Amino acid sequence: MAVARGTAVDPFVEGLVRICSPDRVVTHPHALRAYESDGLLQYRVVPRVVVLPDTAEEVRAVVRACHDAGVPWVARGSGTGLSGGALPVQDGVLIALTRLRRVLEVDLPNQRVTVEPGVTNRGVSAAVAPTHFFPPDPSSEIVCSVGGNVAENSGGAHCFKYGFTTNYVTGLEVVLPDGEVVTLGGPELDRPGYDLVGAFVGSEGTLGVATRITLRVVPVPETHRTLAAYFDHMAQAGEAVSGIVASGLVPGAIEMMDRITIRACEEATGAGFPLDVGAALIVELDGPAAECDAGFDRVVEICRAAGALGIRVARDEAERELIWKARKAAFAAMGRISRGYYVQDGVIPRTRLHEVLRRIDELAGEFGLTVANVFHAGDGNLHPLVCYDPSKPGDPERAEELARLILRVCVDTGGSITGEHGVGLDKKRSMPLMFGDADLDAFHRLRCAFDPAGLANPGKVMPTPRLCGEVPGPYRQHPLERAGVAERF
Ligand SMILES: Cc1cc2nc3c(=O)[nH]c(=O)nc-3n(C[C@H](O)[C@H](O)[C@H](O)COP(=O)(O)OP(=O)(O)OC[C@H]3O[C@@H](n4cnc5c(N)ncnc54)[C@H](O)[C@@H]3O)c2cc1C
Numbered sequence: 451m452a453v454a455r456g457t458a459v460d461p462f463v464e465g466l467v468r469i470c471s472p473d474r475v476v477t478h479p480h481a482l483r484a485y486e487s488d489g490l491l492q493y494r495v496v497p498r499v500v501v502l503p504d505t506a507e508e509v510r511a512v513v514r515a516c517h518d519a520g521v522p523w524v525a526r527g528s529g530t531g532l533s534g535g536a537l538p539v540q541d542g543v544l545i546a547l548t549r550l551r552r553v554l555e556v557d558l559p560n561q562r563v564t565v566e567p568g569v570t571n572r573g574v575s576a577a578v579a580p581t582h583f584f585p586p587d588p589s590s591e592i593v594c595s596v597g598g599n600v601a602e603n604s605g606g607a608h609c610f611k612y613g614f615t616t617n618y619v620t621g622l623e624v625v626l627p628d629g630e631v632v633t634l635g636g637p638e639l640d641r642p643g644y645d646l647v648g649a650f651v652g653s654e655g656t657l658g659v660a661t662r663i664t665l666r667v668v669p670v671p672e673t674h675r676t677l678a679a680y681f682d683h684m685a686q687a688g689e690a691v692s693g694i695v696a697s698g699l700v701p702g703a704i705e706m707m708d709r710i711t712i713r714a715c716e717e718a719t720g721a722g723f724p725l726d727v728g729a730a731l732i733v734e735l736d737g738p739a740a741e742c743d744a745g746f747d748r749v750v751e752i753c754r755a756a757g758a759l760g761i762r763v764a765r766d767e768a769e770r771e772l773i774w775k776a777r778k779a780a781f782a783a784m785g786r787i788s789r790g791y792y793v794q795d796g797v798i799p800r801t802r803l804h805e806v807l808r809r810i811d812e813l814a815g816e817f818g819l820t821v822a823n824v825f826h827a828g829d830g831n832l833h834p835l836v837c838y839d840p841s842k843p844g845d846p847e848r849a850e851e852l853a854r855l856i857l858r859v860c861v862d863t864g865g866s867i868t869g870e871h872g873v874g875l876d877k878k879r880s881m882p883l884m885f886g887d888a889d890l891d892a893f894h895r896l897r898c899a900f901d902p903a904g905l906a907n908p909g910k911v912m913p914t915p916r917l918c919g920e921v922p923g924p925y926r927q928h929p930l931e932r933a934g935v936a937e938r939f
Contacts, residue, residue, distance in 0.1 A: 462519050463499050466543070469511040474549075476500035485544050488529045488536040489590075490876055492792065492846060497524070497538030502546050506566070506623065506631075506661035509545060513659060514629025516543055522905045525655040527567060527595030530588075531602060532793050533874030535654045535910060542908075545659065547597050553577040554662065562620070562637055564664045567597025574665060582667040585612035588870070589778040597660050603652035605870035607703040607777065610828030611736075612668070614870070616651040623662035624650060627901040637664055649896060654872050655907040657900040671736035674702070675746040676764040678773050679753040680727040684708055684823070687729035688803040690756035691827045694733065695800065697752060699745050701828065702736040705777050710787060710822035711835070718783035721776035727759060731827070732777055734770075780824045781835070788820065788837030790846060794853040795871040796860035800830040809859050810834055817852045819845075831869030832860065858883060873911045881913045894918075 460477075467475045476482060477499050486494040498521075503509045516523045522542040529536050538544045550566035556577055557563070563578050571591035574584040587606035588594055598604070599615045600622070621635040635647035650657055681687045687706050694704060707715065707730045716723045723730060733749050735742045753761055764770040784791045798806050807823065814821040820837040834856050838849035857867045857880050867873070867880045881890065890912065898918035900906070909915055 460499075462515070462521060465515050465519075466499060466501050466512060469515065470501050470503055470508055474502040474504065476502070485526065485529070485538060485546065488526070488531040488534060489793075490532055490534040490537070490874070492850065493534050493537050493875060495538045495540050497544040498541050500538075500544045500546055502549050504549050506550065506625070509547070509550070509659055509661050510625045510629055510631055512543065512545055513625045513627065516905055517628045517903065520903065520905070522908050524907050525597070525601070525659045527598030527601070528570070528590075528593045530590040530594045531598060531874060532795065532871045533602075533868070533876040535602065535872050535874035535907070536598075537875055537910075539908060547595065547659070550597075550661065557637075558582060558667075560637065561667050561669075562664060563667055564621075564662060565596055567600070567660050567663060568595050570595060571599065574667070578667045579670075581670060583670050584618065584665060584667050585609070586615045586618060589781065596663055596665070600651050600660050600663060601653065601655050602870065602872040605826065605829070605831065607705050607774075607826060608734075609826065609870075610704055611700050611702045616648065618666045619647055619651050619663060620666055621664035622647055622650055622660050624658040624660055626658045627903065627906045631661075632658075635664070639666070652872070653897075654874060654911050656897055656911055658906060671702070671738075673739045673742050674734055674736045674770060675742045676732065676734040676770045676773055677746070677749065677753075678723065678762045678764075679731045679733070679758040680724055680760045680762075681729040681731070681756070681758055682727065683757075684729045684807055685804045686757040687731045688800075688807075688827070690731055690753045690758070691803070692801060693752040693756060694749055695828070697748055699735070699748060701733050701745075701749070703732065703734040704826075704828035705732040706730070706823075706825045706827040707732075707777065707780065708823040710820065711780050711784070711824045714783035714787045714822070715776040715779050717786050718779045719772070719776045721772045722762070723776060724760070732773060777824075781833075784822060784835050784837070787822065788839075790838045790840035790849070791822075792836040792838070792846075792849045792853045793871070794832070794834045794836060794856050795868050796832050796834075796857050796865060797869040798830045798832060798860050798863050798865035800827070802863045802865075803827070803830070806832070806859055806863055810856055813852055813855055813859070817848055819849060819852055821852070821856075826869065829869060830865065832856075854880060875910055878911055878913045881911075890914075 522539045526536040526546045547568045551568035552566045555564040588604045605614045822835040836849045836853045838845040861883045902918045
């Protein structure tokens with residue numbers, strides 16, 4: 451749908467219509483609302499226009515048009531991001547990449563696949579099946595795009611063993627914010643020179659648009675052995691995780707859910723999880739059958755020693771899928787428990803799990819809010835789900851504040867403000883918890899090298915947006931510092 455009937459003609463939008471054709475330029479106010487937020491529903495901005503390019507060349511032409519007109523833009527994959535990364539900018543263009551979903555080249559002898567950015571994770575694995583697969587597996591893998599994975603450096607349940615998106619991207623074709631097309635990296639695992647692929651992965655759409663992505667894929671393991679162990683307390687499940695890791699086993703996945711999450715997932719999927727337990731641990735071993743069998747017995751022993759009340763072993767692929775269906779439904783299922791919830795994403799040293807959970811419980815009590823917990827336990831990647839009532843005045847703000855304090859707890863224990871969901875809009879205020887002025891300045895310079903005009907996804911990631919070339923002002927003491935209430939470190 452092109453320019454809405456009855457509205458004034460916008461020459462800039464007319465230019466976009468010439469690039470993408472009228473049916474792929476959205477301007478009608480109702481249709482624009484479909485793009486007003488990503489998975490972080492607490493923030494909404496209606497963009498000036500949405501374009502749906504069909505080819506990399508159309509993406510380039512749109513970005514060039516924005517550059518020439520000084521119009522900001524935001525790239526969007528499937529819009530499942532949970533940190534507001536794909537939140538549009540008002541008066542800006544939203545470049546939706548869902549139509550770029552071609553698999554361009556499958557090279558199994560060299561374990562490579564090249565795809566357009568709109569292909570989903572499942573789509574990549576399907577393209578190289580049945581012999582190979584693409585390991586990063588966000589729980590949104592059915593719909594989320596590889597372009598979004600690259601921009602967020604996404605992870606998932608199997609990243610404990612297999613690593614994150616950054617471990618699989620070898621080459622990128624990128625449209626830079628001035629419309630120039632460059633190739634970063636290539637099909638090889640490691641190219642000489644600066645690691646610009648590494649810089650781009652995780653840059654959250656602030657350095658350009660990835661239009662062609664070359665990925666490493668790996669052979670499908672001979673077998674999987676999966677179990678769910680149930681415990682009275684999260685601390686016991688945490689002890690089992692530490693025991694498994696200390697034993698030298700490297701499971702494909704170790705996931706943990708608390709009582710509230712188990713209930714929500716069970717209601718949503720009917721997977722057969724007991725409702726009277728305090729914690730569930732899902733452990734999956736993969737690899738050669740003999741190795742998995744031996745390791746599996748050891749995992750069972752460790753879970754029993756940690757006090758497991760019961761252990762359910764997946765007897766076949768259907769049961770394995772059911773167990774994963776329940777775990778992967780965790781975020782969506784929370785809607786059964788609470789009308790509103792805020793998905794937090796932080797990292798802690800695995801060994802501090804018990805202490806961090808206790809602190810989260812205390813904070814939840816102080817705020818009078820419920821917090822459910824689900825983790826990629828092997829990586830120490832927590833996803834506290836802060837529940838609130840959207841219709842209760844002040845509740846959403848309190849939930850956001852509680853979620854922010856949880857991040858502070860993560861950083862205080864030696865962890866991080868994000869494990870896999872990115873900084874986006876949501877966590878940019880928390881960046882100073884981890885990075886000093888000099889670090890943030892270095893990030894800013896990198897960004898300016900790619901995007902001197904600051905048009906690519908402005909207002910995201912960096913806590914205090916600055917213009918390229920702008921020098922931070924001289925340090926002035928904050929009144930609280932003068933009063934001795936706060937200090938600079
Ligand atoms: C139910 C649920 C479960 C989830 N589970 C996980 C999980 O287990 N692990 C995990 O890591 N994440 C998870 N996520 C978060 C999300 O799915 C991932 O971050 C995913 O990679 C985002 O992909 P997307 O296509 O939806 O990207 P979007 O949300 O559309 O965009 C995300 C960011 O990428 C940028 N971007 C998108 N495409 C491009 C491109 N081609 N070039 C440059 N920048 C681009 C956008 O500007 C934005 O900053 C989950 C989300 C949901 C809703």
